Amino acid sequence: MIPNPGRPRLRRSALALAAVLSAGAALAGCTSMPAATMTVGSGASATLSVVASTDVYGSLASAVGGDQVAVTSLIDSPTKDPHEFLASARDQLAVKDADLVIENGGGYDDFLPQMVDASGASPVVVSVAEVSGYPAEGLNEHLWYDVPTMERLVDELADRFSDLDPEDAPVFTANATSAKGQLAALAATEDDLAESYRGQRFLATEPLALYMLDAIGLVDATPAGLQDAVERGAEVPPDEFLQAIELATNGTVDLVVHDTQTPTAQANALVENAKTAGTPTVALSETLPEGEDYFTWMKANLDRITEALAR
Template sequence: MARKILTPWKTLTPRKTLIPGALLGATALVLAGCASTPTDATDDGAVQVVASTSVYGDIVRAIAGDAVGVTSIISSTSQDPHSYEASASDQLTVSRADLIIENGGGYDVFIDGLIDASGSTAHVITAAEYSHDWPDNEGHDHAEGDDQGDDHADDTATEDAAADDHDHAGHDHIEGFNEHVWYDPHTVEHVAEAIAEELTELVPGEKATFDSGLADFVAGIGDLETSLADVAAAHEGDKIFVTEPVPLYLTAAAGLENVTPEAFSEAVEEGQDVPPATLLEATRLLDAGDVRAVIVNAQTGGAETTQVIQTAEAAGIPVVEFSEILPDGQSYLTWMAQNIDDLEAALAS
């Protein structure tokens, strides 16, 4: 299978740092000059689910089908959730939501601002809180023999705490926590279970639909985990270099070793210059010949990322693109399967 190669001349959007306090406010929203166009907004009386990005919007659709309306605030790979500027249209969308799905962990804080500005009292599912890496999270284990995870006392406690703590304290970036949790199929399975449970509360008459959709989705997650185990069996311990920590949950599940200098990926993610000594260290790593693949963020980059790409290509190291937003024409499951296939092809080359 052909893998996607990012060429050095491809235009990348520099990562912007979100400026607290400048994001929202009712006046700023009303005066916003460029309103976004959220996807699939409906006004037909159906239960409305609002997702911060199309990643989570697609998961809702996989579970619910047409039983609820789904709106994704960000649905284009040209938009960066870290620096997204919400609009008056977004605030209106959130104000009408019956259920809100956000990533959390400091990734999509624009949603928290929209919730506060709109006065929404909708239940909020925060995906990051279902990660085993989330601070103080000791729950989220599946009950033995329970394929759909109906018996999640710890999960329910986490959801209740999130609902009670409606000011979203703790949703700022957490030092040392990788907020890109949608690249962790195990976490996404828990999020899907929480979505199905909440949808059943909102639309009890569609329980059979939600149960069926969840079962199919969880089966798809199982297929992803099987594929990752296959990669791990063939490539356990292979070294990779990532310009940003976006795919690290997936690569860890594939048994790969990330050798990127931490200062490099942190600087790129924060939109800062990579220290010269760190850039030199990265170049030496790539020249040494031990790195099997370089993974870059298809949506963001800069001069240092371009230099890494050029160095990798000169050394014959495959360069693979991973994105943060669901590509057009893909579902969450097909997107993750393609990412795993691209990664395996790079490692096998």
């Protein structure tokens, strides 16, 4: 598998930092406010408080921690754009009270380390980018689409939870083993798809699922400037946009993949042109659909890709 498919994303760090500082200043008058954007696994037996930047990592933390952890996910809806997150006082309070914080890293969720700094607290911080072992330079930060990294994350969470709550270490270890079994099933599906579709070409409006598509053996035919521009909300250079339209409509690519949470007029036009030409398209998201956990979501993503490739 190619370690770093894709290119880094430019971030609106100054905006995020301003929101963090504003939320932190409001804490004095908000200490009685509930500190949960989305909380799972928070029964009476929960002993650890966990904050995750998105519900993707919140789901995995819940899978490993079970009833022993209360998990708050700051971004918990596919209608929210992770790149435009603004922290509230409730969010900042959740971070202040956390025993462990999970960030994606790699520039994806810079707001979370800023929130930790503003809180004055010292939770254990798990950075998925660091856990991945991939070089920081050129990192594709959409690491949750990379099954090997998620396997390493599950082990890391089990270890850190065990450090914080040694009495429940056997529970965390058993839960991690179960989670890795489900991840292994996802990897096996990727391997099966590679046997059938290796070498087929795709075009992606963003580098969202490049780890998964690479594991399936697909070849990225996307013009170099298209993904960068779409991620930044900028105009795709005209020559590259026309090239992408041609690729998506003339049978050169077998699949067009797009991100439902960061649409632009050009990305939407590209997808509509592909559909009109009969090129299969797949819509993927950056966070969990309502009612899904990480494992059912990724299985559904693979099912959609399978259906599209089989057309």
